[in-house]
Amino acid sequence: MRSYQVDMCNGPIFKKLIIFAIPLILSGCLQLLFNAADIIVVGRFTGSEALAAVGSTSALINLLVNLFIGISVGANVVLGKYIGARDDENASKTVHTAIFISIVGGIFMIFIGFFFSKPLLELMATPEDVIDLSSLYMRIYFVGMPFFMLYNFGAAILRSIGDTKRPLYFLLISGIINVVFNLFFVIVFHMGVAGVALATMISEGISAGLILLCLKHMDGPLHFELKDMRFHKELALKMLEVGLPAGLQGIIFSISNVLIQSSVNSFGSVVMAGNTAASNIEGFVYTSMNAVYQTSLSFTSQNFGAKKFDRIDKILLECLGIVTVVGLVLGQGAYFFGQQLLSIYTNDKHVIAFGIERLSVISATYCLCGMMDTLVGSLRGVGYSILPMLMSLTGVCVFRVVWIFTVFKALHTQFSLYVSYPISWVITIFAHTICFLVVRKRIRKAV
Numbered sequence: 001m002r003s004y005q006v007d008m009c010n011g012p013i014f015k016k017l018i019i020f021a022i023p024l025i026l027s028g029c030l031q032l033l034f035n036a037a038d039i040i041v042v043g044r045f046t047g048s049e050a051l052a053a054v055g056s057t058s059a060l061i062n063l064l065v066n067l068f069i070g071i072s073v074g075a076n077v078v079l080g081k082y083i084g085a086r087d088d089e090n091a092s093k094t095v096h097t098a099i100f101i102s103i104v105g106g107i108f109m110i111f112i113g114f115f116f117s118k119p120l121l122e123l124m125a126t127p128e129d130v131i132d133l134s135s136l137y138m139r140i141y142f143v144g145m146p147f148f149m150l151y152n153f154g155a156a157i158l159r160s161i162g163d164t165k166r167p168l169y170f171l172l173i174s175g176i177i178n179v180v181f182n183l184f185f186v187i188v189f190h191m192g193v194a195g196v197a198l199a200t201m202i203s204e205g206i207s208a209g210l211i212l213l214c215l216k217h218m219d220g221p222l223h224f225e226l227k228d229m230r231f232h233k234e235l236a237l238k239m240l241e242v243g244l245p246a247g248l249q250g251i252i253f254s255i256s257n258v259l260i261q262s263s264v265n266s267f268g269s270v271v272m273a274g275n276t277a278a279s280n281i282e283g284f285v286y287t288s289m290n291a292v293y294q295t296s297l298s299f300t301s302q303n304f305g306a307k308k309f310d311r312i313d314k315i316l317l318e319c320l321g322i323v324t325v326v327g328l329v330l331g332q333g334a335y336f337f338g339q340q341l342l343s344i345y346t347n348d349k350h351v352i353a354f355g356i357e358r359l360s361v362i363s364a365t366y367c368l369c370g371m372m373d374t375l376v377g378s379l380r381g382v383g384y385s386i387l388p389m390l391m392s393l394t395g396v397c398v399f400r401v402v403w404i405f406t407v408f409k410a411l412h413t414q415f416s417l418y419v420s421y422p423i424s425w426v427i428t429i430f431a432h433t434i435c436f437l438v439v440r441k442r443i444r445k446a447v
Contacts (some may be wrong), residue, residue: 004162013311023165025296030168038193041182042077043345044198045187048269048348048398049269050130050131052130054196057137061138066247067250070245071239078094082094085415086391092221100230106149113141141200145201154214158222178200178203181202183201226286242383245388250273256396267414272413278362282359292374293370293377295319295322298382299319300378309444323374331336334363360416378436388435392432395428396424407420
């Protein structure tokens, strides 16, 4: 088991950050391939309406699941602190509480997705020619939500000891199965959006099963036993202390993205399709940068638990350097090769042109988003979650909402909509930098 672990509290930092981050980047990209495979298959074999239908659900799905994703971040931080402090008893209880929350949360999300998908899509002004297909996709997708939750909480548990390799292996297996079933259901059975949603659900079930088996066969505090699974209130509250602000931030971020998606919808289904394909490409850039955020979070929490405060500064600076390079190389690359990449999703020249317009603004400046998130990772790693939430909500969400109802309303162009992204990132980077310096001073005074 030790071959999968990373010692985050001793020795050189940079090499270990890279070893930890690369499997996370690959895992995130594979997870995105679930949705990318859906979009590519329906775009190629069903048509632009189906492409728009699947793509228009992304912002809403993120809105509905972000609270629990935030709680999984809380589980990672709490578990990392206990492992850094070598408190095996509480670490084990944290594992079992986290799995319990993931299962209950997943069952709850089935109900939400099944009964509220169409009303929420209507609130987003989803066009009539795609709303029924979008609603069908979401209802089937949410039946698999317990699998989605189990995988994400299980992966967060493994990340707490530096194990980012096995979640990658599990996603590789399930990702291949997802692509095979996508093609089978759509081409052979002509199931359209229902087929790709069903394929995603099956593949997520496989990844969840693999990660549970992994935890069951582990030794030490991360070992999982079904009979020991229960809700430990004190530990759950600690997870919520970090995870709830992160989840609420994700929800409000998603609300602003839903408003932006609604604004995109006002341009019609062809622009929607171009936006869908471009945002899916950008997703690979974002998830690569988000891996650095997760790296910063995990390394900071363990070193904070071990009371090695001097390493926290080094972790942040090196993570900022890594995420800037990743964001520049991948973001600029996505824009430079935009024509070729978008043609994978569709043959429609108009759809491709609208997609490139989005890439030219958002993808080209995406490194700013990575820097913003990495600062948040360091703050959450030392237990400060409400402060970065408030800064992010003000600098990103409130700003974008105000922008939509003022600048975009006056100009009503795609550029005036998309440019709100990089402007909001710059504002929030400055705010988070000030927060980190204040928190750093408090920590050093407390030592």
